[in-house]
Amino acid sequence: MIQTNWVVERLRQQWPDLEIAIEQIRTTGDQITHVPLTQIGGDGVFVTEIERALQERRIDLAVHSLKDLPTAQPDGLQVIVAGPREDVRDIFVSNQAFRIDNGRLQPADAESTQNPRIGTVSLRRGAQIREFYPGAQIVPLRGNVDTRLRKLESGGYDGIVVAAAGLHRMELHPQLAERLTYFPIEMMMPAPGQGALGLEIRNEPETQALLEPLRDVVVQAATSAERMFMRRLGAGCYLPIAAYAEVVEEDLVLRGLVISTDGQRSIRVRQSIRWSTEDGIARAELLGIQLAEQALDQGAQEIIQGSNMLREREQRRV
Numbered sequence: 374m375i376q377t378n379w380v381v382e383r384l385r386q387q388w389p390d391l392e393i394a395i396e397q398i399r400t401t402g403d404q405i406t407h408v409p410l411t412q413i414g415g416d417g418v419f420v421t422e423i424e425r426a427l428q429e430r431r432i433d434l435a436v437h438s439l440k441d442l443p444t445a446q447p448d449g450l451q452v453i454v455a456g457p458r459e460d461v462r463d464i465f466v467s468n469q470a471f472r473i474d475n476g477r478l479q480p481a482d483a484e485s486t487q488n489p490r491i492g493t494v495s496l497r498r499g500a501q502i503r504e505f506y507p508g509a510q511i512v513p514l515r516g517n518v519d520t521r522l523r524k525l526e527s528g529g530y531d532g533i534v535v536a537a538a539g540l541h542r543m544e545l546h547p548q549l550a551e552r553l554t555y556f557p558i559e560m561m562m563p564a565p566g567q568g569a570l571g572l573e574i575r576n577e578p579e580t581q582a583l584l585e586p587l588r589d590v591v592v593q594a595a596t597s598a599e600r601m602f603m604r605r606l607g608a609g610c611y612l613p614i615a616a617y618a619e620v621v622e623e624d625l626v627l628r629g630l631v632i633s634t635d636g637q638r639s640i641r642v643r644q645s646i647r648w649s650t651e652d653g654i655a656r657a658e659l660l661g662i663q664l665a666e667q668a669l670d671q672g673a674q675e676i677i678q679g680s681n682m683l684r685e686r687e688q689r690r691v
């Protein structure tokens with residue numbers, strides 16, 4: 374709703390005469406909170422019902438966190454990426470006593486810093502934590518940001534990992550300031566699209582023209598590169614894959630990570646192209662594909678296969 378209100382505000386500024394009504398859609402994914410996402414249909418669970426509403430013309434625009442959108446849209450729908458992009462980093466929120474410093478929980482003399490309990494259901498986050506902190510125990514933790522924070526208060530975790538974007542949008546970071554550690558991007562690579570808004574519409578020129586002023590070509594190019602990297606690797610939210618692209622001086626620089634769920638094996642890749650707005654999005658997508666192929670050349674398939682096997686085992690446990 375916060376994201377939607379923001380988009381509505383921007384649209385009103387742009388088109389004062391436009392009539393806008395907000396339609397709140399609760400998806401199956403929002404309501405099932407006690408089962409791993411992999412068991413209720415994977416990464417589409419939050420969006421298929423919303424996309425159906427678009428296709429059936431019950432709504433004309435859907436506002437998504439881009440990172441929750443599958444990397445390919447159904448026929449007849451397209452995504453316009455709005456900027457500016459929120460902080461792309463992940464944050465460690467500790468319970469009262471701990472901070473992460475140089476990749477280690479502090480104070481180092483506390484007993485639980487050997488094997489801290491860290492809450493997340495994200496394979497991407499879990500794998501990266503295990504890589505830089507082999508003693509950490511990854512403890513499942515699902516729900517919206519506020520639910521997860523509440524569960525942190527109830528004990529059982531030394532800390533949890535959330536997206537900075539979520540905390541910032543909800544303006545929860547000031548009151549939590551003393552308990553937050555912002556992970557450097559190299560230490561905790563973000564999910565493709567993290568921090569960006571995806572505006573999904575039908576392929577209709579009139580709606581596209583209304584949304585066009587909200588499009589941020591740089592953010593759309595960067596996130597397209599990230600999303601194509603993930604798509605070329607055959608990935609959804611059940612694969613520990615991370616990517617981050619940004620324009621640095623004249624270049625669009627894309628970094629990618631494929632990591633085994635146990636954090637034991639990882640492949641880090643990086644490529645860049647000259648940035649120009651002309652064909653910028655199409656060229657960024659190619660960059661994503663090329664970087665994925667570089668990762669495949671370095672053996673990414675083996676890591677991905679291992680992760681798929683784990684997921685299938687989990688699904689059979691239902």
Ligand SMILES: NCc1[nH]cc(CCC(=O)O)c1CC(=O)O
Nearest residue numbers: 438441535536538539567568569
């Ligand atoms: N995983 C769910 C989700 N989808 C988008 C955000 C935050 C906003 C964003 O990243 O754009 C979050 C919360 C989180 O990952 O902690």
